[in-house]
Amino acid sequence: MLEVFKKWGRRYLFEEEAILLLVLIVGSILLLMTIGDILAPLLASIVLAYLMQGVSGQLVQHGVPSWLGVALAYLLFIGGFFGVTLGLFPLVWRQLASLAGDLPRYIDQGKQVLLVLPERYPGLVSSDQIAGLIELAQAEAASMGQIVVTRSLASLPGVFSVMMYMILIPILVFFFLRDRELILSWLGGFLPDERPLLRRIWGEMNQQFANYSRGKVLEIIIVGSVSYICFAWIELRYAALLGLLVGLSVIIPYIGAALVTVPVLAVGFFQWGFSNDFYVLCVVYLVIQGLDGNVLVPLLFSEAVNLHPVAIILAILFFGGIWGLWGVFFAIPLATMIKAVIYAWPSRGDIVAADVPVE
Structure with a gap:
């Protein structure tokens, strides 16, 4: 078995760049699996800055100065970011809480529909099966309503995390947009000068x-x-x-x-x-x-x-x-x-x- 791995290594890992690429891939996967939650604001900022870099690049191609393209892209990001976090998410949360409160009534309506099925299709559905399904749905609805109420009352510690993200992400996106070339040049300094594969x-x-x-x-x-x-x-x-x-x-x-x-x-x-x-x-x-x-x-x-x-x-x-x-x-x-x-x-x-x- 060891000889098989040696032959595989001599065939595919004979170049320094191939070994470096393998280390980068394995290291990235391990980082995401172990401390991905901790790095969530950083990773989200990188993704958002990458998306807005496309807007900035399009503006520059149409003759807009580089600094102005970055500024306009960042203003667009700020408007969308706070519009979603302060406008859309609270509305969705209120509707989700309303849905949790209406679930028992919906279950009663569904119960009336399901109770007719054993009479129409006695060979396919039995009354006991319908009763079990209704009981399961009622338990899930009660659990969902309890979760919504509990998180509404005990979400104060999470509010501070959300506030921290709302401060960190715009700051990080700004610096990633403004200093993109500088950051990429710094990261490239850790790689070999000759890297055609990479x-x-x-x-x-x-x-x-x-x-x-x-x-x-x-x-x-x-x-x-x-x-x-x-x-x-x-x-x-x-x-x-x-x-x-x-x-x-x-x-x-x-x-x-x-x-x-x-x-x-x-x-x-x-x-x-x-x-x-x-x-x-x-x-x-x-x-x-x-x-x-x-x-x-x-x-x-x-x-x-x-x-x-x-x-x-x-x-x-x-x-x-x-x-x-x-x-x-x-x-x-x-x-x-x-x-x-x-x-x-x-x-x-x-x-x-x-x-x-x-x-």
């Missing part, structure tokens, strides 16, 4: 991250805003909460849209039943999902992600497990980066084959 992988990774992350943020904003406007227009309850869920659902390909369909249609059913308003909601939701998948995504993402659906799902499970929501958000570009690393990784067999003259 430069090639960084170029591909930077392009993938830029296309995906900025396009995905725009998709979340557009889909979430349109969903909220449409839900509010048809007077659906908890429009802000459901609009946020629909917007965030685009982060998870294939699965997100299917998962968020359940609460949207459930709220519509408990509010209106099988009426014309409920069917209008179904049509509106299907139109939003159809326009997102067939119009918005092709416009925002200029380059197709050449990954198998199984690879995408595995990447979401893995990176989401070690990095939470950020891991889910960046699962596809991270998987693309791993693919680029695999294809670009030097192999002694490839070098030997390249040295053989072609007759």
Whole structure:
């Protein structure tokens, strides 16, 4: 077994740059798994600064001075950041608390519907099964309501953490935007002067991250805003909460849209039943999902992600497990980066084959 690892090392780790790249990958994964929560403000600031760097770069390309581009991008970030944290999140929290209070009533409505099933389909559903399902739903509703009330009363220590994040993140984003070149130059000083492999992988990774992350943020904003406007227009309850869920659902390909369909249609059913308003909601939701998948995504993402659906799902499970929501958000570009690393990784067999003259 030891000889097998030695042969593998001689084949793939014969260059200094390959060893350095392996150390960087393993070290980054260990940092995320061990102290990812502690570094959350720093990592969030890096991601947000990276997104706003695209805005600044576009302004500079249109003739705006560099310092003014950074200033305008930062002002845009500040407006969006405090607009979301002070405007959207409190509204969503109030609607979530309202939903928790309404759950017992919704369960009673669902109970009346479920009790009819054993009479209509006696061979498929029994009264005992329905009773157990209702009891489980009532217990979950009571637990959810208790959690909301408890966290509302005991969330004072968390308020200080939120306030600290609201101060730290804008400061860090400002310095990352202003001193981007200086920070990258300082980090590059720890790497070898000759690093063609790292430069090639960084170029591909930077392009993938830029296309995906900025396009995905725009998709979340557009889909979430349109969903909220449409839900509010048809007077659906908890429009802000459901609009946020629909917007965030685009982060998870294939699965997100299917998962968020359940609460949207459930709220519509408990509010209106099988009426014309409920069917209008179904049509509106299907139109939003159809326009997102067939119009918005092709416009925002200029380059197709050449990954198998199984690879995408595995990447979401893995990176989401070690990095939470950020891991889910960046699962596809991270998987693309791993693919680029695999294809670009030097192999002694490839070098030997390249040295053989072609007759």
